[in-house]
Amino acid sequence: MEVIQQRQAQSFCVGTRQIQLHEVQRRTIHDNRMRIQRNRDRASTNYKPSPRSERKPNNESRWNHDETKRKRRVAKYQLYETQGKAKSSLKEGFRSIKVTYMKIVANF
Incomplete structure (x- = not known):
């Protein structure tokens, strides 16, 4: 059984990034574990296809x-x-x- 208490999110800017800080108090059997998460949108905006995927298929096969x-x-x-x-x-x-x-x- 776990008890979760969540407070208001605080946001602040560092350079061009906006970071939101959520303070969550959680009580479970595993109280000493820390969890770090990344925003999924960040990875999708910087996506560049690899050179291999840009290669054109060769129409003439041997x-x-x-x-x-x-x-x-x-x-x-x-x-x-x-x-x-x-x-x-x-x-x-x-x-x-x-x-x-x-x-x-x-x-x-």
Whole structure:
């Protein structure tokens, strides 16, 4: 349970800043803690975007160049060719094994 008593705020100027002082008496279990807060408006007025966020997006990607597209297409063709060779090699191997076993069975 806490008891809060708040008094009238006092304001005074220091240079170009206006500071308001609020005197608050608070009684809780944690009486010895001190709290310091900043006004959120102050941070938003001095905001400057970083140079990274001002960078313009590059419309031309290296993946969209014609030469790169051609290289990718040729690589796919080579992959298909290699897969086809491996598949036909396996088929021939199984066919030769099948023929060999057929000859063995036919001789008995």
